[in-house]
Each structure stands twice: as C-alpha cells, then as structure tokens.
Amino acid sequence: MSKIKKCLFPAAGYGTRFLPATKAIPKEMLPVLTKPLLQYGVEEAIEAGLETMAIVTGRGKRSIEDHFDVSYELEHQIKGTAKENYLKEIRSVISSCTFSYTRQVEMKGLGHAILTGETLIGKEPFGVVLADDLCDSENDGVLKQMTKLYEKYKCCVVAVEEIPAEDSNKYGVIAGDVINDAQYDTEALVRVNDMVEKPEPEDAPSNLAIIGRYILTPDIFDVLRKTKPGKGGEIQITDALLEMAKIGKVIAYKFNGTRFDCGSVDGFVEATNYFYEKSTK
Ligand code: UTP
Numbered sequence: 610m611s612k613i614k615k616c617l618f619p620a621a622g623y624g625t626r627f628l629p630a631t632k633a634i635p636k637e638m639l640p641v642l643t644k645p646l647l648q649y650g651v652e653e654a655i656e657a658g659l660e661t662m663a664i665v666t667g668r669g670k671r672s673i674e675d676h677f678d679v680s681y682e683l684e685h686q687i688k689g690t691a692k693e694n695y696l697k698e699i700r701s702v703i704s705s706c707t708f709s710y711t712r713q714v715e716m717k718g719l720g721h722a723i724l725t726g727e728t729l730i731g732k733e734p735f736g737v738v739l740a741d742d743l744c745d746s747e748n749d750g751v752l753k754q755m756t757k758l759y760e761k762y763k764c765c766v767v768a769v770e771e772i773p774a775e776d777s778n779k780y781g782v783i784a785g786d787v788i789n790d791a792q793y794d795t796e797a798l799v800r801v802n803d804m805v806e807k808p809e810p811e812d813a814p815s816n817l818a819i820i821g822r823y824i825l826t827p828d829i830f831d832v833l834r835k836t837k838p839g840k841g842g843e844i845q846i847t848d849a850l851l852e853m854a855k856i857g858k859v860i861a862y863k864f865n866g867t868r869f870d871c872g873s874v875d876g877f878v879e880a881t882n883y884f885y886e887k888s889t890k
Contacts, residue, residue, distance in 0.1 A: 613756050613824065614661060616654035616736040617729070619722035620647060621667035621713035624741075626873055635670045636872065637740045641880050642888065643695070645676060646871055648702065650740035655705050657753035659736055662708045663729035665722045677708045718843025723825070724833040732827045734759060739821025743880050745887075746866025751822050754864055758798075759824045764858040765850060767801070768822035770868060774810045780818035781806050781847035783861045785854070794863070801859040806840045806847040817861060819847070820868050829853065 624636030631639075637647040651662050666673055676699070687693050713725045723737065736752050744751040755766045769783060782805050788798040803814045823846070832849045839845040853859050869883065870876030 611733050613657075613734050613736055613759060614659060615663055615730055615733065616651075616657075616659045616661070616738055616752070617723060617726045618647065618650060618662065618664045618738055618740055619713075619719055619726065620670060620673060620740060621665050621716055621722050621725075622719075623716060624872070627877075633669060635666075635673055637670075638672050638676065639871070639877070641743060641871065641877070642884050644698070646743060647673060647740040648676070648699065649743055650738040651677070651702055651706070652698075653744065653750045653752050654736060654738060655702065656750045657736065657756050659752070659756075660706050661729075662706055663726055663735075664708065664710050665713050665726045665729075666710055667713050667716060674708075674710060677703055679703065717838070718841070718845055720833050720836055720844035720846040720849055723846055724830060724844070727830045730827065730830075734824060734826045737821075737823040737825060741870070741872035742821030743869045743871045744820075744822065744864075744866050745868075745883070746864070748865070751864045751866050751868070754866075755822060755824050755862060758860065758862055761792075762860055763826075764860060765826055765829065765853050766824040766860050766862055767819045767850065768864045769799075769817040769819055769861045770863065771816050772818040774813065774816060777810050777813035777816075777818070778807045780820075781845075781850075782808055782813045782815060783817050783819060783854075784814035785861060788860065797863045799861040800857060801850075801854040801861050802857075804847050804851045804854055804859075806845045817863070819861070820864075822864070826853075826858070 620637040624631035638645045709729045784803040785799040785801040832852045836849045839848045869880035
C-alpha cells in the first residue's frame with residue numbers, strides 16, 4: 610500500500626461541552642493561546658509529511674475554511690508593519706499543503722464523519738486527527754511516530770494512553786497481545802483483539818484508551834458502510850476497527866508525548882497553561 614499523504618480532520622461535531630462558546634464558533638477554532646486547535650492539528654500533519662488536509666465540516670463551520678485561506682483585506686492593512694509577523698505561521702501552513710472540504714449533513718457520529726470523508730481520501734491509507742485532542746512531544750510529533758509505524762506494519766494504527774479506571778466510559782478501550790519489537794519500548798505496541806466504546810470501568814478490557822490519532826487503511830470505508838449505530842445511537846469508529854482487529858489489522862501504539870483533551874474545559878485550561886509556560890521559556 611502507498612505512502613500516507615492525506616490527513617482527515619472530522620470537525621463536524623456540535624461541541625456541546627463548550628456551549629455557549631461553540632454556539633456560533635466551531636470547537637476546532639477555539640484558540641489555545643493565539644492559535645486555533647485545528648491549526649495545531651494541521652501543523653502536526655505537515656510535520657508528519659502529509660500534504661492534503663481533508664476536513665469534514667458541518668453547518669456553522671465556515672470560519673474553518675476562511676482560516677486556511679488568505680485574508681486580502683487584513684494582509685493589506687498590516688503590510689509592512691511589525692504585525693505581519695503574527696501571520697507568519699498561518700501563511701507557512703497555507704503554502705505547505707492543500708485543503709479540501711466536505712460537509713457531514715447529519716451528525717451521526719465519528720465513524721459516520723470518517724465515512725463522509727471517503728470522497729476526499731479515495732483508496733489510500735490516511736491519517737485521522739481529532740483536533741480537540743491536542744498533542745505535544747519533544748521530538749517527532751505523534752502523527753509522525755504513527756506514520757513510521759504504518760510504514761513498517763502496513764495496517765491500521767491507533768494511538769493509546771493509560772487512563773484511570775474511572776475514566777473508561779469517556780473513551781474507546783482496547784485489549785490485545787504485546788508485540789515485541791526491538792525498535793520500540795517494551796509494551797509500546799499491542800496487536801489489538803478487542804475494543805469497546807465507552808465501557809463502564811467494570812467492563813473495560815484494559816486501561817488503554819484510544820485518543821484522537823489514527824492511521825487507517827481504505828478498507829475501513831467498506832466496514833463503516835456496514836457498521837450499525839452503536840453506543841449513543843452513533844456510528845462508532847471503534848466498532849468498525851473491531852472488525853479490522855478481528856483479522857489482526859489493528860495495532861495500538863503508546864505514543865511518546867503529552868495529550869490534552871481540549872474538548873473538556875479542564876483539558877483546555879491545562880493545555881493553555883502548558884503552552885503558555887512553554888512559550889515563556
Ligand atoms: P466528540 O464527541 O468529542 O465531539 O467527537 P462533539 O460531539 O463535537 O463534542 P461534545 O461531546 O458534544 O462536546 C470527536 C470528534 O469527532 C467529530 C468532532 O468534531 C470531534 O472532532 N465528530 C463527531 C464529527 O465530525 N461528526 C460527528 O457526528 C461526531
């Protein structure tokens with residue numbers, strides 16, 4: 610299978626945990642310091658060598674398209690002033706990749722949002738970034754770590770982290786067999802054989818939760834087409850991945866780095882403090 614060139618950003622959710630802020634502003638456009646969450650995700654994908662950013666949007670999300678475009682009026686206004694510097698990073702993002710968009714008309718869950726993105730992805734492996742999971746790492750970004758793993762194992766890869774037992778009902782939780790690979794830390798890689806969406810602590814198969822980074826192979830679309838609504842009446846990517854896991858096609862990877870759940874107020878504040886500290890060092 611070919612090299613990974615595209616990254617899908619499902620960004621059509623309602624972001625209800627951030628109401629009223631998300632009434633007219635997409636959750637993905639909330640800024641940590643001066644940068645919207647989605648820009649961090651796009652920068653991570655660029656660092657991983659990905660060239661096409663495929664964004665699944667929905668009603669009321671037009672500001673996402675405007676953000677990744679030139680604002681001539683603004684450019685004209687600040688041309689030649691010190692303020693031009695503020696646009697340096699976003700200009701570099703815009704010139705480093707291409708953007709394509711499609712709309713999810715009914716918000717039927719993450720699995721459905723990914724299936725909606727098929728038209729932008731086609732028949733090639735691709736990355737998925739949920740921008741409200743903000744990741745930072747010292748060396749390679751999380752998506753870059755995962756694309757390297759894909760190059761070696763040529764199957765789906767999900768990023769996981771250890772969570773406290775009482776949080777299991779917020780995540781997809783995996784179980785499987787450790788893969789011994791001298792290139793990776795012991796227990797960093799697991800061949801997944803079970804996955805449960807938002808289990809209660811007593812039903813969780815492990816303490817390893819999937820976070821918002823995936824590498825998927827295009828056969829996931831056929832599986833998603835057949836996936837019935839699961840937990841919460843939504844089409845769950847976890848249910849589709851379980852089908853792939855049953856034939857040994859999913860690896861879970863304990864990534865190097867830190868991740869903030871910016872879909873929750875606590876995680877968002879933590880991320881803001883973390884990036885502020887980092888920027889003043
Ligand atoms: P979340 O469940 O975290 O997002 O979905 P949400 O529904 O927007 O937030 P809350 O729970 O109401 O506060 C994870 C990701 O999947 C996308 C979201 O935009 C988010 O990036 N998503 C979810 C879609 O694109 N479409 C959907 O139908 C559901």
